[in-house]
Every structure is written in structure tokens, then in C-alpha cells.
Amino acid sequence: xxxxxxxxxxxxxxxxxxxxxxxxxxxxxxxxxxxxxxxxxxxxxxxxxxxxxxxxxxxxxxxxxxxxxxxxxxxxxxxxxxxxxxxxxxxxxxxxxxxxxx
Numbered sequence: 001x002x003x004x005x006x007x008x009x010x011x012x013x014x015x016x017x018x019x020x021x022x023x024x025x026x027x028x029x030x031x032x033x034x035x036x037x038x039x040x041x042x043x044x045x046x047x048x049x050x051x052x053x054x055x056x057x058x059x060x061x062x063x064x065x066x067x068x069x070x071x072x073x074x075x076x077x078x079x080x081x082x083x084x085x086x087x088x089x090x091x092x093x094x095x096x097x098x099x100x101x102x
Contacts, residue, residue, distance in 0.1 A: 003008075
């Protein structure tokens with residue numbers, strides 16, 4: 001749709017006529033006092049509430065890393081070449097996965 005077509009369409013549109021009593025109902029709704037009750041303000045969270053779970057997750061992560069309970073993540077070889085003629089290493093990863101599955 002071009003600008004000319006849009007201008008013709010808008011020019012042919014009629015202005016809607018508001019229903020009877022619309023303005024009176026609107027003015028009445030505006031003049032009625034608001035019945036909204038505000039919630040009381042909450043206290044700010046203590047730094048301990050935020051810091052304690054973060055510190056606990058750090059300690060658990062360090063403990064898992066030191067105790068060798070996590071599976072080894074160094075089994076996939078990454079290509080170290082930066083030459084544009086070689087592959088990106090994706091084919092090597094697919095071959096390693098297929099070798100481990102068979």
C-alpha cells in the first residue's frame with residue numbers, strides 16, 4: 001500500500017459518533033474518588049539474605065571442583081589452528097561424539 005492509497009482510505013473513513021450519554025458517564029467516572037488502596041512499603045532485604053546463598057553456592061562449587069565429583073570436561077579436543085583452509089573443528093567434535101556412541 002502506497003501513501004496515496006493510505007490517504008484515500010483514511011479520507012473515505014467516517015468519524016465514529018459516540019453513544020448517547022458517553023460524555024456524562026465519562027465525566028462521572030472521573031469525578032468519583034479513587035478506591036485504590038496502596039500496599040504498605042516493604043523493608044529492604046538484608047544483605048545476609050542475598051549474600052548467604054551466593055556464598056554457599058560458591059563453597060559447594062569449590063568443594064565439588066576440588067573433590068573430583070564432577071565429570072571430566074576435557075574429553076573434547078578443540079582445534080588450535082587459525083588457518084582459513086582448515087575446518088572449524090565441528091567435524092572433529094562430531095567424529096568424537098560418534099566414536100563415543102559406537
